[in-house]
Amino acid sequence: MKHEVNNPRFARMYPRLAAWAEANGAQEHRAEALAPASGQVLEIGAGHGLNFPHYPSAVSSVTAVEPEATLRDLAEEAAHRASVPVTVVDGIAEQLPAADDAFDTVVCSMVLCSVRDLAAALSEIHRVLRPDGRLCFYEHVRARTAGFARYQRAVDLLWPHISGGCRVSRRTEIAITQAGFTMKHLRRFRFPEGRNPAPTAPFVIGLAQPR
Numbered sequence: 001m002k003h004e005v006n007n008p009r010f011a012r013m014y015p016r017l018a019a020w021a022e023a024n025g026a027q028e029h030r031a032e033a034l035a036p037a038s039g040q041v042l043e044i045g046a047g048h049g050l051n052f053p054h055y056p057s058a059v060s061s062v063t064a065v066e067p068e069a070t071l072r073d074l075a076e077e078a079a080h081r082a083s084v085p086v087t088v089v090d091g092i093a094e095q096l097p098a099a100d101d102a103f104d105t106v107v108c109s110m111v112l113c114s115v116r117d118l119a120a121a122l123s124e125i126h127r128v129l130r131p132d133g134r135l136c137f138y139e140h141v142r143a144r145t146a147g148f149a150r151y152q153r154a155v156d157l158l159w160p161h162i163s164g165g166c167r168v169s170r171r172t173e174i175a176i177t178q179a180g181f182t183m184k185h186l187r188r189f190r191f192p193e194g195r196n197p198a199p200t201a202p203f204v205i206g207l208a209q210p211r
């Protein structure tokens, strides 16, 4: 199923867009999402490596999958500055370059919105996790209020074309439980907060385990 993820314009834009979020709360969100991570970690769609400084000391190694060449190069640079050993590899979530039961932790942050086939990606995550492993996630999701969700579905007619395939109306947390995970923790919040929320504002930070 190998498919190309070739979004050079998005790849050039993303580090600049992310810088604002990092300075305004995303770093704290990443630390919160990654706190339960331990052992051998597989991070999916690592981008330019913004999670790397936030891995706790219980993590022994990180394999960071990133399919976009420009972001992968930046992730390799960031890996040198990481607090734990990080190896960056090419690959896609829907066909992970990993054996069954190979990892203690899988990490997804703002990537399950962008994978082409969410169900296939979650099935792969389930496959590569040990039975007692965990999925740590930090994702924007569909709002629970009907009006906001309608707005997100309308935005999704255009958004994926300008944001590297990202969709704002995915019910990612529901897809995770449908893919054979038990939700151990889920915190919902809006980021950034404000009177006129961005279509990506409804966020979740969570922890799920294979059932």
Ligand SMILES: C[S@@+](CC[C@H](N)C(=O)[O-])C[C@H]1O[C@@H](n2cnc3c(N)ncnc32)[C@H](O)[C@@H]1O
Pocket: 005, 014, 018, 044, 045, 046, 047, 048, 049, 050, 051, 065, 066, 067, 068, 071, 091, 092, 093, 094, 108, 109, 110, 111, 114, 115, 116, 164, 165
């Ligand atoms: C919004 S960026 C988030 C990057 C990073 N996870 C972070 O938290 O900053 C989305 C990432 O998902 C990656 N991506 C897109 N489609 C993918 C797929 N099918 N499999 C794995 N990663 C994918 C993109 O290349 C990009 O790095």
